[in-house]
Amino acid sequence: MNFIGLMVLTLIEVVAVGFHLPDERIFVFSNYTLMILTVIAIPKFIMIALIFMHLYGEEDSGILTVTALFPSFFIIIMILFIGLTHPEATTGLPAWCRPGTY
Amino acid sequence: MTIQSSLFQGLWDYYIVISILVSVFTFTWLYHHSFWYRSEDSDGYDNPDEIAVGVFPKHNDDMRLEVAWTVAPFILIVWLTYVSWVPLDAVWSETGEDGYHGEECEDGQSSNNQLDGYGVVTSECYHVIEITGKQWVWAFDCLDLSTELCDTGSDNVEVYGTVPLLSLKKGETYLANMRSEDVTHAPWFLGMGVKEDTLYGAEIGPSEYEWPTTLWLPISSEVGDQIILCTEYCGDAHSVMAGKLVVHQ
């Protein structure tokens, strides 16, 4: 069941991209596609983790799920600090970091 | 030795006082306990915590004390953060009205900077200069400032040999836009206690990609001649990649 579900979701992904295929126009990827891709990746991710990796329905699922989720904090920190920041001059320190604001 | 800016010196003194208080407290405690509670006679000891092999000993704790020395350092650091905040704002001042140094000077306008009791410098406006780091020499550029405001040249310093010289005017405030031509460098203005990395890549790519680093150089009444060193390791001759700042009237 899970397997068929995964196949279908992947098919949807490919088709979703296919609808935006450039044909011969200059290639423009709408955020719409990105949204569909993200939305589909989430259930796929969950389906594999829960069913294939036995994080659901087994005696030890609860505690192993907690183990698997343990790095989330560190992942979020890395993505926030490394993935989403960029170099900038110090004159750009935002107002909320400055004493006068409060 | 008063070769540091009064902003640094003020913070430094403040932290030193706090440090001494904390050390005196800790070390008095440490020395007192390590003498007072030393073992006089290793036989007659009554083992209050029931220490025995294979037995987790009795808890030895006191909630109030533990909370006390969780809260006390916390209050201390909140206070220290607060104390450090204005100096931070000053050294990383933004440009424009809300900043410490106003807008960029018009032609002929003077910064007229003022040094307050905390070492914070405020100016009416600022001048822009450019500093470029490359392996292994500094390049200073006055852009279109008159030689009265800013001048460059070279000088000879023992150990470092011939070094580039930057001459700035007392009472004026400068914003250095910094670039690098190869790897990361960082000019350290020894007597002003400031430094910031110069990053290669500032001009690469289209507009959105510009991020030159900047450094405020307020030449207040207390700033004198000083050495400029490179403080981001940049290779072979890193240690002699020096410069000299001269302050003229």
Place this chain on the structure above:
Amino acid sequence: MSVHDDHHPSAWGPHDWSHGAPHNSWAPFIMSVGFGIFLFSLAGVYKWGEMVDAASIGVVFAGLAIVMFGLTIFWRQDMSFDGSYEPKATGTPFRGIDIRKVSMWIFLMSEMMVFTSLFSTYMRYRFGIESCESVFESGQWVEGTSVTCFEPAGHLIASSWFHIAPGAINTFALIVSSFTVVQALRYAKKVDLDHEVRTKLVTRYLGATTVLAILFLTLKMIEWFIGFPLPEFLAEYNHGDTTIKSLYAEGYLINADSYQHHYYDTAYLADHGHGISHDTELYAMMEAGTHSGGQMMANIRVSASTFYVTTGTHGVHVLGGIIGLIYMTFKASRGAYTPENAVSIEYFGLYWHFVDLVWVIVFPFFYLY
């Protein structure tokens, strides 16, 4: 298998697991040396992307061979058909779970961090560097001068159904291979099954997984380096062209500092009846005569590096899986997987599903978006 009752079995060979933890082993020492030689000699063969010493390529493979030799010793020690050593955890919070399972999950924690690091790199570059498309449309370029911009591989791959095909098939291949591992585990665990039948089924399913994993890497090579021909009747959907170019042939390479593509060629776009979108700045500039159009040249080395290294790291994980699978298929064919020790398949499966999981994220963000 003559050392069953030897409490100090050879550091080379199989031993009886009923006695608990393993004893001496040559594998760690040999594998470490092999790994060292590999890293050392690889840096000898290539330098800054140029092959400087082709003769030493043999040493690179010698290093890998030494690693494989060490791994063989490692596995030879495990190749025991007698007894099983599957200690359980005691105490909170893993009480009652196999220790190997816990360690596998802990290993996966570090794998999560590995891929997070790669994704952070990707995000930093993807969001930090302007995309080639918007540079092109903004008109901030001159023909003949290379501009630095980010060109996602998805732009090429998702440009037609044919280009997407290897990646899409791969996605299905990985999902199917996940499924076959699950099936192998199911049959290995089935108690009411004849041993012969079980051996056959488990071997078959693990074999199928191996084949699918190899298919995955093969298609990847086709997509990266080889390309593939198109049957005549499909060519009309591909501008009459009967070959699908590989990324290599498209010039999407880590050293592509002057990458050119017809997407960024005003003349090509005009020839194909579209031209550029009228609400772009480039169009306005060309209308006003301030931009002469032409073909944009781009330095896309960072985007290509990010693409190849991220998907390549995933590929290396698949390769590791293949090596493990070959061993497991061999072991299965000897009838080693019985309901008591079928858990080994489950623990390999955890790794394999994780690799699949990573692909679930890599595929949309590197191949499609």
Place this chain on the structure above:
Amino acid sequence: MNKKSARTLLVLSALVMALVISPAAVSYPNGIQGVKDSGCNCHGAVTSSEVVPSITGLPDQYNYSETYEITVSFVGGPSDPSNINQGGFNLWVSDGELSPSDATVQSYSVNEVSHTEAGNDQTSWTMTWTSPSSDRNVEFVLHTNSVNGNADGANGGSSGDMWNRLTAKVSPPVLVLEEADPYVVLTTLIIVSAVLLVLTLAYVFYRTNPESFTWEYFAPWIADWLTTTDHKKVGTLYFVAGLFFLGVGGIMAMMIRIQLAVPGNDFLTQDQYNQFFTLHGTTMIFLAAMPLINGFANWMVPLQIGAPDLALPRLNAMSFWLQPVGALLIFTGVFSGQGADTGWTGYAPYVVSETAHMGTTMWVAGQIMLVASSTLTGINFLTTIAVMRAPGMGWLQMPLFTWSILIANLMLFLSIPAFGIGLIQVYLDRVIGTAFYDVSAGGDPLLWSHLFWYFGHPEVYVVIVPAFGVISEVIATSARRSIFGYRSMVYAMAGIGVVSFIVYGHHMFTSGMSPTLRFVTMLTTMLVAVPTGIKIFNWLKTMHGGSLVYRTHTLWTLGFLVTFTLGGISGMFFPSIAMDLHLHESYFVVAHFHYVLVGGTVFGFYAAIYYWFPKMSGKMLDEKLGVLHFLVGFISYNALFWPMHRLGVWGMARRHHTYFVTTEEAMGALPIEAAGWNMFISVSAFIFFFSNFIMVANMIKSLIRGQDAPADPWGGWSFEWMTTSPPPTPSFDPHNLPVLTDANEHIANEPGTLSKLFNRLMVSEDETEEAVH
């Protein structure tokens, strides 16, 4: 047995051969040669005697600061006046300054000149050389290249070209002895240390059984050490490796200190200095501190939690063996004079620039192996501690050293993948030419700093937290109390573990990183003081009402409390950004991290050595030598690092091979006193360095004729004191594990909030029992 030993011998020699041959096969990119040593590789690989280079105009003995006009030329080879190009040259000089006389010659540096494109059609070139102002033996290295100017010349077509080299020597006015080459000094010292190590090894083997000192017995004995998976033996291997590299790192530190003893010194060239401080950092952190920690962790964690061995013993052996091989790679560069010169932080884009030595590639490769090693160690220890605690030992009944190893490994394990990926990116950049850090292709120089410090900051806590564990054990045992506030100790350590991931930006306050992130990390960095404060006050309170037994390990622990508190306080200066802008990259930073890494980690592990050595070896250490070691070490240590604080504030920059002092009052530069302090520091450094040999002597002495140690010499409570000294193998009988009882029964039997939560998630008790039966 014979067949086995022959096989062992065969494999060993094959592996050693492989290690020896592989450098030779691929020496070029790994940094054996600069042009001065090997000639122009672009024009064929071997020298040709057909080309005869010559150099004229050089005196036999030079005068100070005089300028000589010299001419280099060559005859022979395929060069012919009718060719488009005739030849080229490269001239390198060890001292003085070379400068071109005309447009046919260009200068790379004062030491090196070469022909320009305009000078490509000549066979002789002129330039000037200004002699040094002091007495030096000057060496000239000339390469000339005879070119046939074949058609593909524009692309560097070089087939058929020939080259040759010539060296010339010029003496100074006053003859001086040849200076010792620091590389030779270093290599000699390392080889001497290695020989001593081998001799010790042979001696130890001899002592184990003096009757059978033959190869036949030695082969299986050494093979056993190479293949062992026993946690105690692997621990010993780590321990020996750690101490060895502590010595090697120390030797490098001493050479650095010789160089810095006086301003403008030239014992080391800039180039050598750069390599030495890079390798000093890398060696001390990754090859000395981490193996020492792992040595104790391997030894003590299974003993303390009552487990027979680690969960994955073979992976444990693998973790160890990756380290010496990695170390070998890291050092390949320095042996050839082309060692990594990037600083242990290896900032991009310098680390991927061609100006960085070729040895950098190997330095990166070696560290990739260390990352692999740490990941395996992490899996192993996390699993072991989570699943193999003896019956009755809940999380909050674990000895604090085990807790510290758990937290340290958790931090290391979750952060090191970032470093590994960063290293792989650098390795690929340098080897196959990817462009992660190629700024001209749009690469971000700060990405490396981020990845590095995301790992690097947890890493510095990884080396200090185990020392916290040791101190907690030692101070409680010595004071004969249980540790004050056991639970707050655990929470404080966990707090440090979490906080360590969000503070790393304070290493990058001046780096051009996003200012918002800099501000945020300033706030979080301040937070570090809270858990650290809790720990220090808890340790102090532990002594209260106790009965402190003064042993060597007690002394080191009290010493730790002093130095670590000082190091902690100086650490509080950095998050204040306005102050950090001055202190960053100065000797204040150097003083701070040596206060926490030497005064913290190393002192902690000295305490651990004196504390656990009897358990590990079964022999007591000599107390008198121990106290002597402490007194000399502690005093010289403080004399060594305390003055560095002031030097930093004055303006002495880190990673500079020389410095400038001035007497001018008004000048913003190092004052004249700085020179005196540097000399003082160097002298103290040597005393500190040699004081550590007292400990080594102590260990050797006790191994040879120490008293036998009882099972529990100090009166600790945890399981390691239950076994014999040294412990048996397996450490505990798997079928009869020890059971921990708790003196606080009422608390122990009451599940806490977390336990209740876990209990709902855990596999039920019945299930477990079923599985067992």
